Amino acid sequence: MTAPLRILHLYPRELGINGDAGNVTTLVKRSEWRGLEAAVIQHEVGDELVSAVDIVHVGSGPLSSQRIVHADLLRIAPALRELASSGVPILAIAGGWQLLGHQLVTADGETLAGAGVFPSRATLGTARRVGEIVVESSDGILAGFENHSAKTVLDDRAEALGAVREGFGNGPDASGARLEGVRVGESLGTHLHGPVLPMNPVLADRMLSAALGRRGEQLPQPVSRELSSADGFAANARRAIAERTGARLSR
Secondary structure, eight states: OOOOEEEEEEOTTTSOTTSTHHHHHHHHHHHHTTTOOEEEEEEOTTOOOOOOOSEEEEOOOOHHHHHHHHHHHHHHHHHHHHHHHTTOOEEEETHHHHHHSSEEEOTTSOEEEOOSSSSEEEEEEEEEEEEEEEEEETTEEEEEEEEEEEEEEEOTTOBOSEEEEESOTTEEOTTSOEEEOEEETTEEEEOOBTTHHHHSHHHHHHHHHHHHHHTTOOOOOOSOHHHHHHHHHHHHHHHHHHHHHTOOOOO
16 A cells, blocks of 8 residues: 655645645545545644655745744755755745745835745735636646735746736736746646635646655546546636636637
């Protein structure tokens, strides 16, 4: 019997205000629906970081919560970078992604050093971007809900998660292109709530496949009809968002 998938959930109390814990639940359930066991390990401020993990998740939170976890995040940053470089998939949402980039600049001009996991820099503003968002990506059409005040710039040659068809996302880049998120190998940073994984299960299965692949295993076929039902609900939700926003899609 294969060993349980170990999902590291960083700062669930401080960073998880937009239902992002649902991403962890999705990874657990989609594992179970394929006959796999998954174990969730929560990391709180001051804890010793568990290094033997298969997937890492960090959700979003306001600046006040980001400040609470900031020093601890810098403490464990080298280990997180090592996990990412070894191929462990990391999912970082909005505020969590901001902290895992190179730096976060507040609306008052204060610069907070980031963990350096993602090739991105975020600057907070005074205007919030709140609403549904549709993204065209190499994984197909993604959809969700964004709620942030950040403009995020990716490093040169960094790969975005996709192109924004409706919504704000990272904000226009230097060329005027509207991009969303960042992808580094199998790790993702994104503004998409919803939460993002139950809304876009292709991303969840991609992360599970990458995590198992590092162990020399493959993602098994489903053993439960619930997975197919969940995928159907997610497809309907994405379609409804695209129709409501009037997103113009190339495919």
